[in-house]
Every structure is written in structure tokens, then in C-alpha cells.
Amino acid sequence: MYTGKIRQILLITDGCSNQGEDPIAMAALAKEQGITVNVIGVMEHDVIDEKGMTEIEGIAASGGGVSQIVYAKQLSQTVQMVTRKAMNQTIQGVVNRELQQILGRSQTMEDLPPEKRGEVMEVVDELGETVDLEVLILVDTSASMKHKLETVKEALLDLSLSLTARTGNNHFSVFVFPGKKNNVEKLLDWTPKLQSLTSIFSQLSTGGITPTGPALRAALSSFDEKRSLRSLLSNDDESFFEESV
Numbered sequence: 001m002y003t004g005k006i007r008q009i010l011l012i013t014d015g016c017s018n019q020g021e022d023p024i025a026m027a028a029l030a031k032e033q034g035i036t037v038n039v040i041g042v043m044e045h046d047v048i049d050e051k052g053m054t055e056i057e058g059i060a061a062s063g064g065g066v067s068q069i070v071y072a073k074q075l076s077q078t079v080q081m082v083t084r085k086a087m088n089q090t091i092q093g094v095v096n097r098e099l100q101q102i103l104g105r106s107q108t109m110e111d112l113p114p115e116k117r118g119e120v121m122e123v124v125d126e127l128g129e130t131v132d133l134e135v136l137i138l139v140d141t142s143a144s145m146k147h148k149l150e151t152v153k154e155a156l157l158d159l160s161l162s163l164t165a166r167t168g169n170n171h172f173s174v175f176v177f178p179g180k181k182n183n184v185e186k187l188l189d190w191t192p193k194l195q196s197l198t199s200i201f202s203q204l205s206t207g208g209i210t211p212t213g214p215a216l217r218a219a220l221s222s223f224d225e226k227r228s229l230r231s232l233l234s235n236d237d238e239s240f241f242e243e244s245v
Helices: 023-032 050-062 072-103 114-130 143-164 212-234
Strands: 005-013 035-043 067-071 132-140 170-177 185-191
Touching: 005 050, 005 072, 005 143, 005 212, 023 035, 023 050, 023 212, 035 050, 035 072, 035 143, 035 212, 050 067, 050 212, 067 072, 072 114, 072 143, 132 143, 132 212, 143 170, 170 212, 185 212
Parallel strands: 005 035, 005 132, 035 067, 132 170
Antiparallel strands: 170 185
């Protein structure tokens, strides 16, 4: 059975970045570091800027993740779906790499006979429940998100409840952008306590610019700090899933 962690950034936004680095380039850097970037674009009244749509899709594509445009009222189920879909996508990448080593470079899961493919998918599903998961949730709190923030809060609570059922360990962190004093603000440091998500809801407020690139850069730094601290405490070199499809 594989050991390691799946690391994800879950970006929830409704539009275009307008400050700092190119978020698509920052997402590509995340993928290089074995971190999948998933993006949920939240729209209201059938309106989402075309430039924003292109950016959302570009960030997810560069970050090896999943993108989904959704109405605010459907956000809760979408957050859960995207998180799990991206997790399975990452695991499938690892399984395909193993199959290529065993069967030859051209072989992937799709090349297997149906019964064998079914067996492999069972392994993927099982790993989705047992593998350790680190999710950094990155919430756009710019002015245009004002009427969507309550739905974001509900979605994060639902996500925490759905992941509680997993047997693998979960660690969460929550950043918002823009922050009250800086482009990015950490609201919740890494914690396995899913109920901690509810404690930060009162701190969420909206206003200001949309520094998506700087927010992604801060998210990457947070993963690096967590990994460095763990190495310092345990003196081990943990393996991570570092392949996305």
C-alpha cells in the first residue's frame, strides 16, 4: 500500500486577479512541488467575467488540478466533489506510473482489460479514503465576493464534515486574500481539528483587491514551512504523491 500525502490548494474565487504575480505561473510552480491546485469559480445570477473564467481554467490546468464554475447555492457539494476528484486524479497518476514500470512505458490504467481496470480502481478508491490529505483552502474575500461569503462558510463546514468520514489523516489551513493588513492573511494554521474551520468564520469579511498570485505564493510557503517543521521534529524524509494527471 502506498504511503505518503496528497497536498492540495483549494482556491475559491469569483474573478480576475489584479495585483502581483501571474497566478497561472504560481500554479505551475505548485505543481512542480507536488501540490495540486484546484479552483472553484463562484458565480451569481449567471454572471462570471470571461477573463475570470479563462484565468480559473488556466490556474487549474497549470496546477494539475480540477476547475469548476458553480452557482453560489451549489457551492457546498462542489467543494466536496472537487476535493475528492482531485485526490483520485492524483492517486491515478501514481498508479499509472507504477503500471508503466511494471508493464512498460506505454501502459496505463485505460490499457488494462476491464476486470483488471476495475480492480485497480478499487485500489484507487480505497487509497482515497486512507491516504493522508493536506488541504490549504484559499478564499477570495475581495469586494465582489461580499454576497457569496455566507455560502463559502457553509461549503467549508460541509467539506470538514465530509472528510471526517475518511480513515486517513486530514490537515487543514485557511488563507484569505486580501487580508486586513497585507495581500494575504492566514486565518487558520495547519490543524487536524476539522471543527476549527467554524471558529474562523466570524473573521471572514470582504473588500479590496484580488491578489491571487501573491496568495498562491503564500500558500506554497506555508506547505514548505510545514514540511520543514515536520522534518525537524521527526528527522525523517516523508514521501509525497508528486504526480497529477
